[in-house]
Amino acid sequence: xxxxxxxxxxxxxxxxxxxxxxxxxxxxxxxxxxxxxxxxxxxxxxxxxxxxxxxxxxxxxxxxxxxxxxxxxxxxxxxxxxxxxxxxxxxxxxxxxxxxxxxxxxxxxxxx
Amino acid sequence: xxxxxxxxxxxxxxxxxxxxxxxxxxxxxxxxxxxxxxxxxxxxxxxxxxxxxxxxxxxxxxxxxxxxxxxxxxxxxxxxxxxxxxxxxxxxxxxxxxxxxxxxxxxxxxxxx
Numbered sequence: 001x002x003x004x005x006x007x008x009x010x011x012x013x014x015x016x017x018x019x020x021x022x023x024x025x026x027x028x029x030x031x032x033x034x035x036x037x038x039x040x041x042x043x044x045x046x047x048x049x050x051x052x053x054x055x056x057x058x059x060x061x062x063x064x065x066x067x068x069x070x071x072x073x074x075x076x077x078x079x080x081x082x083x084x085x086x087x088x089x090x091x092x093x094x095x096x097x098x099x100x101x102x103x104x105x106x107x108x109x110x111x112x
Numbered sequence: 113x114x115x116x117x118x119x120x121x122x123x124x125x126x127x128x129x130x131x132x133x134x135x136x137x138x139x140x141x142x143x144x145x146x147x148x149x150x151x152x153x154x155x156x157x158x159x160x161x162x163x164x165x166x167x168x169x170x171x172x173x174x175x176x177x178x179x180x181x182x183x184x185x186x187x188x189x190x191x192x193x194x195x196x197x198x199x200x201x202x203x204x205x206x207x208x209x210x211x212x213x214x215x216x217x218x219x220x221x222x223x224x225x
Contacts, residue, residue, distance in 0.1 A: 008152040032211055043116075043202050043216030044155065089154055098211045099145070099168075102154035 008087065010107045019077040021106045023090030026071060030092040034100055035064060035075045039086045047075070047088075077108075085110045113138040116217035118203050124223045127193060133220045135186040135203030141215070144186040146178060147202040149219070155202055161186060162208045193224045 013019050025033075031052040036044035050057045050064045050073075057064050063076040073090050087107050091100035116137045125131045135144065143162045147155035160168035161180040175197075177189040186203055200221050206214040 034211065034214075041221075042218045043204070045216070046214065049212065087152075093211045098143075098206070098209050099157065099160065100211055100214060105152070105154050 008105055008107050010109060012109045012111065013080050015080060015082060015110055015112050017080055019075075019080045019084070019108060019110075021075045021077075021088050021108065023073040023075075023103050023106075024071060025073065025090070025092050025103065027092065027094045028068075028071065030071075030094040032093045033064070033066060033073050034091045035062075035073075036089045036091060036102075037084075037086045038089065038105075044089060080108075080110050082110045082112055084108060114215065116203055116205055116215050118201075118217035118220050120220060121218065122221045122223075124225060125190065125193065126225055127195070129193075130189070130191045132190065133188040133201055133203075133222075135188075135205075135217055136184055137205045137215070138184055139205065139215065140183075141205035141207055141213075142183055143206050143208040144180060145204040145206075146176075146186070146188050147204065147216075149200040149202055155216075159188075190222075193222075195224050198222055198224045 034049045035047040037047050038044045048059045048062050048064050050066050055066050061078045065074045087105045089105045090103040119134045145160050146158040149155045157170050158172045159178045164180045175192050179187040200219040202219045203217040
């Protein structure tokens with residue numbers, strides 16, 4: 001299940017399940033969105049991106065959905081594997097800035 | 113080469129020490145960045161260099177001094193740090209004006225004692 005509070009939100013899933021990680025943003029001028037994966041001891045790694053003129057984009061085992069009406073972004077991971085365990089950050093750019101602003105992050109724990 | 117290399121991986125320093133963090137990339141990127149990341153928090157932007165010139169300083173204390181000697185190298189000089197400066201320091205690079213291709217290094221884990 002998912003817990004949200006003062007600590008890093010955490011999503012625990014079983015291996016093989018599909019995972020959905022959510023992200024809310026507040027800037028209606030945001031025009032480019034990126035999902036990063038950060039494993040322990042490493043820097044954030046690009047997973048997938050989407051521009052504001054799209055509402056869905058698919059990669060290998062990952063899908064990003066964008067709902068601009070409610071300013072919501074989600075990352076779906078199919079057939080989650082233990083190697084997917086990491087912290088996932090959404091990030092956005094807006095107004096011509098090319099520097100991503102990071103969201104809070106969600107810790108994904110995959111149980112074998 | 114598609115990597116951003118940071119050295120050292122770990123650093124412990126006293127509050128009176130002077131040390132430097134190094135970052136190197138050979139992707140031809142002309143924008144380089146320093147971020148600070150505390151545990152369980154997102155990376156926070158500190159400095160941006162674009163074409164080897166400092167373009168953004170996010171009100172970072174002067175005890176952190178960045179330097180970009182050439183288009184492949186980025187340094188962060190540290191002096192008189194405080195224990196609360198302990199964090200993971202991340203370097204990133206990209207082409208200026210393009211968030212696509214933003215690449216992070218693995219960071220330097222800094223502990224100030």
